[in-house]
Amino acid sequence: MNQYPMWKNLLVVVVLLVGFIYALPNVFGDDPAVQVSATRTASVDLDLVNRAETKLKNADIQFKRAELLDNRLLFRFDDSDTQLRAQALLSEQLGGDFIVALNLAPNTPSWLSALGASPMNLGLDLRGGVHFLMEVDMNAVRQQSLNSFAGDIRVLLREANLRYTRVEVEGDSIVVAFRDAEQRDQADRRINRELSELQVSSQDGDASPLLVMQLTEQALRETQSMALQQNITTLRNRINELGVAEPTVQQQGDSRIVVQLPGVQDTAQAKNILGATATLEFRLVDFERDVQDAVNGRVPPNSDLLYHRDGRPFLLQKRVMVTGDQVINAQSTIDGQTGSPAVSVTLDGQGARAFSNVTRDNIGNPMAVVFIESKTELREVDGEMVTIRRQVPEIINVATIRDQLSKRFQITGLDSTSEARDLALLLRAGALAAPIEIVEERTVGPSMGAENIKQGFMSVMLGFAFVLVFMVFAYRTFGMVANLALALNLVLIVALLSMLQATLTMPGIAGIVLTVGMAVDANVLIFERIREELRAGNSPQSSIDSGYGKAFSTIADANITTLIAAVVLFGFGTGTIKGFAVTLSLGIITSMFTAIIGTRAVVNLIYGRQRRPQLSI
Template sequence: MINHYPLWKYALILIVLGVGTLYALPNLFGEDPAVQVSASRASINDNLRDRMVGELANEEIEIKESEVSDRLLIRLHSEEDQLKALEVIENALDRQYVTALNLAPATPEWLTFIRALPMYLGLDLRGGVHFLMEVDLAGAVRQAEQSYAGDLRTLLRENKIRQRSILSRSSGGFVIRFQDADNRDRAYELIRARNPELEVTSTDAAEEPVLEVLLGEDARREIESFAVQQNITTLRNRVNELGVAEPVIQRQGGDRIVVQLPGVQDTVRAKEILGATATLEFRMVHEESAGSLASGELPGTGKRYEDRSGVPIILQRNVMLTGEYITDAASGIEQQTGSPAVFITLDGKGARLFSERTRDRIGQTMAVVYIEHKSFTEIVDGERVRQKEIVEEVINTAVIRDQLGKRFQITGLGNTEEARDLALLLRAGALAAPIDIIEERTVGPSLGQANIDQGFRSVVIGFLLVLVLMAIRYRVFGMVANLALTFNLVLVIALLSLLQATLTLPGIAGIVLTVGMAVDANVLIFERIREEIRNGNTPQASIHSGYEKAFSTIADANITTLIAAVLLFGFGTGPIKGFAITLSLGIITSMFTAIMFTRALINLIYGGRRLKTLSIGGQQGRIDGRPA
């Protein structure tokens, strides 16, 4: 029997189709309007959930379900209840919690248990917010120049070189004025030796010896690149507070960052979180602070702070180091004591500064201060008013055991979770440069749903037209192709869900194109079978020859298209990638369904039988052939 499959091939096909159907199922259940609560330094637990559920019950707002993980998610029955619940929850919580509107997948628990999750929908389908942010690179360079100016002032003082003033220039860089040419010349040699990245020019201005100092071109480019990359890292961590699935955060050009948050409905809250600026400072604990706290009088060199527990502490006013010099921070375990620790890596300049400033402070206590500039919205006289506040808190204190340099560790932390949080703050807690939102675009859920409906209609209409055409032209073989086409769509959706890929409108276009390509393979096979029958071959031999001889043509066409899709994915961005992903997956699945699946069905229908005719279209719906 030439048209026969071994049992293992039928088993393989059934397994693939069964698994594909199972993992495509989650996309049928839709999403629930939800309010989520997250916190960077507060606890999310069952007590918080019970309190929020109680607050909503008092306002007669019925909830669908509540979940606690790293965030609190409260599902509601309607968007109207969602908006009411947000207002109630915001009024019940303080500002250390972050609340946001979102859409949560309504996938049943038994599917999520086997990691069967719906595919992500892009901004154009799900709705959400789009921000185009501009990084103030000039501000980043100015901050670096101010830091250099302070460092050089200290360097000259330590080497007993007298200078009158250090003044910034509006055109960039700064000018150091000296009392005489001898001090200027000594400073010139010292600065060039210690800071080769600076461009130093010795000159006389108004009969006064001066040094003009500029950042070198390489140093400037490095500062600008670091500012953009550090801001991207920081924004990613802040987006995690919103719990957004598949956010898009990427660089655009030299100084801009694109942020897309699918599913986020609260634009104001998103702007508050993304636009917050923060800095880190290392300060020494004031050694005479105990008496000052008791008397309430601060020493002239001290400044009062509080730790995260609200305990007051007095630190030195002079800043030892800021977080801009940190290139990496990782949590771990200190080998000698086995206690949690954070391992810090500084850049070259930061390492030199820290080494100099900790050399004479061994045995003293150092503190890490986290300073955040927050924006928030309050209801004042019935209107939403934007407010700003500065939060300064000591997140860690530790004793300096050795002179610190490029790499050092911070110990004295309570647990590994605290160490991990501190590493996160040190690594990406601060924006390296100010950012401005220069473009804001909101895609409402209704518009996103309209796009989904239109895209769905395009797939359905194209799909139905193909089904009708195939059934009319190829009869039984056409119905087999239609069944294969149906499973092809199921497998594409299942793969998108398994890969947790993001479906966009161009992605839907890729699926529509896949429908046409899948049918094209079957058309080639069926036309080859009809040609073999017209040449006088038996039906069984025609089926065998049709599949065998058409395979190379189908493979060549699909491989060349797959190469084009891979190139589109590699060199394209955004929507082009979405189109390339669905097209690539569709090519792979269509090769399976259009060849292996249809051949298996045809073998089941016609294999092992003595045939006089095949229902494959033609005159009077069939083409006659000699008996097998």
């Protein structure tokens, strides 16, 4: 009656074995480390490893070992003081081609790593660092889009020889006034055909017929979503300048961005970097003059010497054809004629006119796309830290003009689809810099993070200890079985957090503490049901079977309702509430397994083969 079939016992053993394996990496701790990664103009290879090792040894900085993995170089150290010395040295010696960041490298044994086991991540409140919550000004995004469409409408009406008296943006609408109703009706049909993103309505004004246009709901959502993604891309580029090893930049809601920078304590520097901007320029290549003369120092007065990201020098005309502010969209695509990777670019009205005029006169000539970063550095000048901004231009693409280009065109000559995708991202990031306001700012010191870990660990252990004592006192042998299940439940929670690579935060620890208390509820219900069956005169074996069988529906109902609440918290909550909801949800799932299936397996093992056992409950 109280014996599991072999497959169910094997299931319990396999689940527990997997849980122990994937929870084990969290036991080995971390090493203070320095991570070296390359910018687009450099690469991480064995030569860099030898250079960096030589510099550290010459400075008498001892390191445990160097690792080359995932296109990054990692040096492990025994303590944080040596780690900081190594970071300062490598940052100074390796120059601007590499990003040197502080990191924590897990000490997971290689055999565990081979199985894909790795420790769970710690949140900002446990590691220390800076947290920003930023709001994108969606009203400004709307106005920029309306202004762009207003320019497109002017171009469209002039090309169609339709006479208008004014085109203005008024509030959330574009208003176009005409001399007569016939011209207005023709314009209405043309705009509806060419600009499907606008909702057009005819009105009779006091002095002249009007067309009033607004962005459609779909176009507005797409514009705002694109603005948000472009700002996220720009922020990620800025964060690279901070040398943060594991930053978090993610969307929150429809208009906010969360930026978390572990290990960063200087909020002023972080704000300066995040506030930096990037622009784009389309310029003609000056192929009539010798670029080598310019490299040797003889740069023509009407040209600039700039370098491609792969290091090749190019001589560009000073005249700028189009800037990134005039790019309203860019998508990676495939060239229909050659099948090679390409980027489809869309310009606003003003950019389209300028681009059309220049490309018409320069068919067959090369054109360059220049990405210009505005970087911020803190330097010591006369004993004081001074913020210095500098512009760093870089050619990201050179292509030949094949036809007269206008509003929409393609950039071809790219090496791969990944390069096309990256170029589209850069173009979009430079095209729209929607205003961002920091609405929340928090700094968590590393000592506070360590204290949070200590307090969180103590809260789990104290809650665990009190529950252990109560269960042994109240239910004796069955209480000890429940305590074993509770310990295994904690192991399974940690294993799932590690397997999912979830981030553990203080609210997440609160969820684990709550789970510790809730995990024994199921066993309390089962054990009380067994006592009732024994008092009713049933046999011990029958009481065990009835206790587990009859209490199951009550246990399932209680846990399912709590799980529903946790899912709702995860769906509608912010970052910290999501962390609580994740650990609570995982704890409910694992406690159902350990409290019902796990404890039943142990009870079967102890009492299942006895005909009339004496139950200690």
